[in-house]
Amino acid sequence: MKFGVLGPIQVLDNTTSHAPSAPKQCQLLAFLLTHANQVMPLADCIEELWDTDLPCSVMPTLQTYVMHLRRALRKTSAPDRLVTRGQGYVFVVEPGELDLEVFDTQLASAQEAVGRDDELASGLLSDALALWRGTALAGVTTGPILQIKVAELGERHRAAVEQRVEIDLRLGxxxxxxxxxxxxxxxxxxxxxxxxxxxxxxxxxxxxxxxxxxxxxxxxxxxxxxxxxxxxxxxxxxxxxxxxxxxxxxxxxxxxxxxxxxxxxxxxxxxx
Missing domain, CATH: 1.25.40.10 (Tetratricopeptide repeat domain)
Known part of the structure; x- marks a missing residue:
């Protein structure tokens, strides 16, 4: 399985896409993927989806979105990724499955190589930046929490580009x-x-x-x-x-x- 947030949202099983098309389901999935392997409290999910404009039946509506996401995941080779934990939900990803996690790993490796092996550092940064397919969560409706996350990811992308260019200048x-x-x-x-x-x-x-x-x-x-x-x-x-x-x-x-x-x-x- 491959999951992507560094661009339009992706849920790929081999080459088959299982990304939801309904806006709120897509937003909920994006919220959980950008906080993968973390328990996200129900209150945070509700704030992201509706902010202060809550529907009358907020909990049943949220549970319906979760049910639809789970139904879509059952068609993949990883059907049990969206898990209820206490008063919240967690989306489980394995190492190497989520582009954001791979990006973070490659950035950390690049930092270790800077100054010691700039050729390697430049290559790692280039590989990390190649994971981006456009603006993070392009096409996804974003609430107050995801808006901050998208801005943060944009700044991290810009900083990585600046550093890679800096190293390439040093390499002539x-x-x-x-x-x-x-x-x-x-x-x-x-x-x-x-x-x-x-x-x-x-x-x-x-x-x-x-x-x-x-x-x-x-x-x-x-x-x-x-x-x-x-x-x-x-x-x-x-x-x-x-x-x-x-x-x-x-x-x-x-x-x-x-x-x-x-x-x-x-x-x-x-x-x-």
Whole structure:
């Protein structure tokens, strides 16, 4: 069995899909899968499904949704996954069955490899990110608890992308990153980390003027949207790009300090 929440919800038995189509059943399944192997109290299930807009027969309705989910699971090779425990429900998954659990495992392995074996760390992060099939729980109605969970998963995905790009820059893969970073900057125009990484990849690819243009675009957007200026960190990187600082070159050793972090130490800005 395979279960998926890193995209549209998935319940796969070999290649056959058993994901529910009814919105509330799908929402309940998503809620239980994102808290797999944890007993979720009835009160939490009710809050997620209805918030404060409770139906008159809330408990019978919840039990009906559970009955339909169990009926669908009986058609699979794992019929007994939705279990009643005390005053709640638990959805049981085995190791390797849930994409979110695999994602977490690969991220943890990548953290152990960072700095020791960056090739391995980059590969593990790439494998973890490849599990994503779009926005987490795409197409699922979300209540107050799942909304927070979806936002959290989105942030974790973004952080994993940033770290993988950072490692790839350290490995000298700036040319290969240009297309991906251009897309990331277009999708997240106010994200300084992606812009900073894009600037470094452009500079290392011999496109100094384009790197400075990316900075000017970020500065304009921050001023227009929020009345803010770019952080001192990215301003120091911009100054180094203008000066052609050798510290921006690809590190000679994989375990070297991250290049863009060299500009975290205060120096005169002088950036216009």
């Amino acid at each position: 893969r700036h040319h290969e990153l240009l297309g991906e970073l251009a897309s990331l900057v277009a999708t997240h125009p106010l994200n300084e980390n992606f812009t900073r990484q894009y600037m470094l990849a452009l500079y290392r690819s011999g496109r100094q003027s384009r790197a400075l243009e990316a900075f000017r675009h970020l500065r304009h957007l921050l001023a227009e949207e929020y009345g803010l200026t770019p952080s001192p960190r990215i301003q120091r990187l911009t100054q180094a790009i203008r000066a052609g600082d050798p510290a921006l070159d690809v590190p000679a050793h994989p375990a070297s300090r991250l290049t863009i972090d060299l500009f975290a130490a205060p120096v005169p800005l002088g950036v216009s």
